[in-house]
Amino acid sequence: MKYKIEIENIEIVDEIEKYWTxxxxxxxxxxxxxxxxxxxxxxxxxxxxxxxxxxxxxxxxxxxxxxxxxxxxxxxxxxxxxxxxxxxxxxxxxxxxxxxxxxxxxxxxxxxxxYNGKFPNAKATIINCKISPLESETNDLLSKENVLKLFANGLSDSNIINRLFDQAMHFNATFPEAEDILWDLESTDNLNFKITTSEYWLGKEDVLSSEFEGVLEEVKEEV
Known part of the structure; x- marks a missing residue:
């Protein structure tokens, strides 16, 4: 099934609010x-x-x-x-x-x-986007694996996810690592999503366009 992905904004942060209670x-x-x-x-x-x-x-x-x-x-x-x-x-x-x-x-x-900088400063990426089906209405909930696969066409070839997981990203193969690559996936309507991950995996420069299409195919289980 084809989907349209519209990137609303990408924010690079050095802290995820409310993680520490x-x-x-x-x-x-x-x-x-x-x-x-x-x-x-x-x-x-x-x-x-x-x-x-x-x-x-x-x-x-x-x-x-x-x-x-x-x-x-x-x-x-x-x-x-x-x-x-x-x-x-x-x-x-x-x-x-x-x-x-x-x-x-x-x-x-x-x-x-x-310690005011004695440790290296890492960054996280927060992406707000809309993911909508193009061919027909669907009630299927999108998983982290689904979302990463849909992003494949919108990411640069140099993106580390594309490079390390080419088979899973571009072909109908299972992608269990997606659960850990995306730290959080939030949506109240299965249309508008908030994605949280590491800048290491997905930075601003990795996203080639604010709008692109992706395709979800039925995953073939490995035997």
Missing amino acids: NDDYVKLLGKFDYPDGSEADKDSLKDLLFMAISDFEPREAAAIVLEYKLSEQLSDGQIQQISSDMLIDKVCEEYREIGLHSTLFHINQLLFKA
């Missing part, structure tokens, strides 16, 4: 030796956390936040290695497990702001 700030304050966070004014929690974090060495602080968010996914050794690597590289773009990129981004940016 007041409860996160209170719990992290406790881990950074500030036990009275629950009694603090809610509007000051973030600033208090940044002050508490700054009393620790950057690598140690990174390990604490990584343990808080990813202790179930990473071993102690992996946490120590990543906490060291984060000071040098954008681990949230380079780590081999794509499924951790989103969380690593949020951790990286919290530390980047707490």
